[in-house]
Amino acid sequence: MTTLFIKNMVCNRCIMAVKSELDKLGIEPNDVQLGEVTFERELTGQEKEKFSKALVSLGFEMIDDKKSRIIEQIKNIIIDLVHHQDNDIKTNLSELLSEKLHHDYSYLSNLFSEVEGTTIEKYFIAQKIEKVKELLVYDELSLSEIAFRLNYSSVAYLSNQFKKVTGLSPSHFKKIREDRRKPLDEV
DSSP: OEEEEEETOOSHHHHHHHHHHHHHHTOOOSEEETTEEEESSOOOHHHHHHHHHHHHHTTOEEEOSHHHHHHHHHHHHHHIIIIISTTOOSSOHHHHHHHHHTSOHHHHHHHHHHHHSSOHHHHHHHHHHHHHHHHHHHTOSOHHHHHHHTTOSOHHHHHHHHHHHHSSOHHHHHHHHHHHOOOGGGO
16 A cells, blocks of 8 residues: 655545546546545556646645655644534644644644744634635624634634734624625626
8 A cells, every 4th residue: 555645635626636637547546535645556657757747737746755744734634624524623733633643743833833934823723714704705604603613712712813814803804705795697
């Protein structure tokens, strides 16, 4: 079994795109997940090169060094947690990352900061705020429901963090988004 690590995979469409490219190339993956593809066998140099070129055309790239793989795994765990699991964790982020990646959190934190120029915590907050924006635009949940869903201790804490990151209050952001939208019959 061999695993290739891929940078910039952030959603289920990314997984589908990678599967589609592998299918076009006639390469059978064992499994495709965010940031990684496993194969039953080692790919030939030519297969790897073709796959790498196909990935680049999609906005992805293969990751060869260990540090970059760890960074990408941290990002994928956070993205999956925030965007695909409704932040349903009862443990803290540092414990979760240490457990999943089998490294001490201080090592992960220092590596992430050194390579990305930001902290894991700030990256996590940025992902949560993106999810808040998405949920505000969908207009299906109240702010208190969004706060609960994303594990904020209160609506006030969510609002303060949202304003600190975006410069806008959640209600102002929502209003701006609504003002930009036109009904389909006016487009």
